[in-house]
Amino acid sequence: MNSLKVYVFTLVVLFAIQLTAQKTNPNYNSELAKELDADAYGMKMYTLVLLHSGKNTDTTETRSLAFASNMKNINRLVENEKLVVAGPVGENDSDLRGIFILSTTNLDEAKSLLKNDAAIQQNYLSAQYFPYYGSATLPNYLKAHDLIWKEKP
Structure with a gap:
């Protein structure tokens, strides 16, 4: 039963990481964003x-x-x-x-x-x-x- 809890916990963590990764832009250009006054x-x-x-x-x-x-x-x-x-x-x-x-x-x-x-x-x-x-x-x-x-x- 302990291994099931670890497995579920691991899945939840991986899912959370995946959600966070989808919300950030790998192409983000902070200088351009600042120049354009972007939020x-x-x-x-x-x-x-x-x-x-x-x-x-x-x-x-x-x-x-x-x-x-x-x-x-x-x-x-x-x-x-x-x-x-x-x-x-x-x-x-x-x-x-x-x-x-x-x-x-x-x-x-x-x-x-x-x-x-x-x-x-x-x-x-x-x-x-x-x-x-x-x-x-x-x-x-x-x-x-x-x-x-x-x-x-």
Whole structure:
């Protein structure tokens, strides 16, 4: 009976070691994690902005100018490392037009970053702001993307 207890104890210890081993990353790079301000899970907080169709349905040149300004604002935010992800979404029933993920965790700062965007100012787009928890590596995708686009939108 003693050998059965030792056997069971050994199995429990081995199982516990296996569980611990699965929870640690052998590829963990502490310098990169620190540089990216990552938490223990490799994540960090951002601001997610959902862009919906606004109430302004004007289709004149004013609209074109507002969306040209929107693109300039996007490029400025990228240059200032404030915009992490941006893009349109496909057709949907929610009038959702696109998303931004901003590097700031402060919703007031996020609103301030977009307050001069003509498409939002002139109500061609409306913006909703949410705290977002995502991979700390998100900003790195922009560097890779800059190497693969052929035509600037």
